[in-house]
Amino acid sequence: xxxxxxxxxxxxxxxxxxxxxxxxxxxxxxxxxxxxxxxxxxxxxxxxxxxxxxxxxxxxxxxxxxxxxxxxxxxxxxxxxxxxxxxxxxxxxxxxxxxxxxxxxxxxxxxxxxx
Amino acid sequence: xxxxxxxxxxxxxxxxxxxxxxxxxxxxxxxxxxxxxxxxxxxxxxxxxxxxxxxxxxxxxxxxxxxxxxxxxxxxxxxxxxxxxxxxxxxxxxxxxxxxxxxxxxxxxxxx
Numbered sequence: 016x017x018x019x020x021x022x023x024x025x026x027x028x029x030x031x032x033x034x035x036x037x038x039x040x041x042x043x044x045x046x047x048x049x050x051x052x053x054x055x056x057x058x059x060x061x062x063x064x065x066x067x068x069x070x071x072x073x074x075x076x077x078x079x080x081x082x083x084x085x086x087x088x089x090x091x092x093x094x095x096x097x098x099x100x101x102x103x104x105x106x107x108x109x110x111x112x113x114x115x116x117x118x119x120x121x122x123x124x125x126x127x128x129x130x
Numbered sequence: 131x132x133x134x135x136x137x138x139x140x141x142x143x144x145x146x147x148x149x150x151x152x153x154x155x156x157x158x159x160x161x162x163x164x165x166x167x168x169x170x171x172x173x174x175x176x177x178x179x180x181x182x183x184x185x186x187x188x189x190x191x192x193x194x195x196x197x198x199x200x201x202x203x204x205x206x207x208x209x210x211x212x213x214x215x216x217x218x219x220x221x222x223x224x225x226x227x228x229x230x231x232x233x234x235x236x237x238x239x240x241x242x
Contacts, residue, residue, distance in 0.1 A: 019173070048229075057136070057219055057232035058174070073229060105173050118164075119230065121173030 017042045019122035021106050027128045028096055036091045036125050038106030046109045047089040048073070048119070049081065051102040058105065064089055096129040103127075133157055136220050136233025143240050149207040151236045153220035156201065160222040164230070165194065165205050168217045177218070178205070210240045 019040045028034055040047065048063040050073075060073030064083040078100055080092040089108075093100060104125045109117040136153045143149045155163075164179035180187045180194040180203065187194045193206040207214055220233040 050232075055139070055234055057134075057234040058230075059232070060229055063229060074231075107173075118176045118179075121166075121175065123171070123173050 017120070019106055019108055019120050021104075021122040021125050023125060024123065025126050027130065029130050030097055031095050034093050034096060034127075036093075036104060036106075036127070038089045038091065038122060039087050040089075040106075040108040040120070041087065042108060042110075042120065043086065044108035044110055044120075045086070046117070046119075047083065048107045049079070049089070049091045050105045050107065051075065052105060052124075053102050061091070061104075096127075098129045101127060101129045133231045134220060134222050134233045136236060138236060139234070140237045141239070143210045143238065145210065145212060145240055145242050147210050147240075149205075149210045149214070149238055149240070151205045151218055151220070151238070152202065153204065153233050154200075154202045155222050155231075157222070157224065157231075158201070159224040160231075162223045163194070163196065163203050164221050164223075165192075166219045166221060166232075168219065168235075170216075174219060207238075210238075212240045212242050214238060215240050 022037045045066045049061040050058040052058045059075045061079050062081040064070045106122040107119040109119045134155050165177045166174035167177040168174040178189050178192050182198050191208045196203045218236045221230040223230045
């Protein structure tokens with residue numbers, strides 16, 4: 016089954032404790048992205064990657080890091096989480112080379128709480 | 131500054147009625163306007179999308195109306211069903227960039 020998977024689905028942590036949220040897709044997509052969803056704000060892009068070893072900032076990159084060492088994986092790293100990073104996080108992927116209007120496929124989400 | 135403004139924030143419709151959600155954008159470089167549907171506990175999923183060279187696109191009960199001069203687009207759900215109850219997001223992107231700018235979302239409830 017074609018899908019985007021995220022782990023963990025739920026995470027409660029404390030301020031300053033480094034964490035990583037993993038994202039993996041099995042559709043051989045070039046493009047991957049991370050969003051955070053907050054009430055009243057919709058989804059905002061954190062980082063995106065056009066291909067392996069190619070990453071760029073989205074609209075709200077502060078406090079986050081990413082890496083793209085393999086095509087299928089795009090982990091989101093919070094080096095020193097703070098309470099304002101409490102949010103619902105989504106990973107998404109799409110084809111990057113076949114036209115302009117490629118559908119983005121979203122993972123199931125990771126609900127993060129930073130105490 | 132929010133580049134895509136969506137309204138209403140919430141919408142309650144009777145079964146069989148028409149649901150209408152509106153979005154307005156500011157960046158005239160946007161050239162792709164998708165709508166995503168999100169059920170509780172799930173990620174958003176593409177529902178329907180339109181390019182600015184057409185004024186309307188219909189897929190089953192779902193229709194996008196696009197007004198380029200007004201920089202507005204809307205989603206119409208005909209014969210709304212309880213199974214349509216979800217959060218709907220409009221979005222926009224430009225050119226070959228995959229970066230989607232989302233609206234703030236509309237929580238639709240269709241009463242049986």
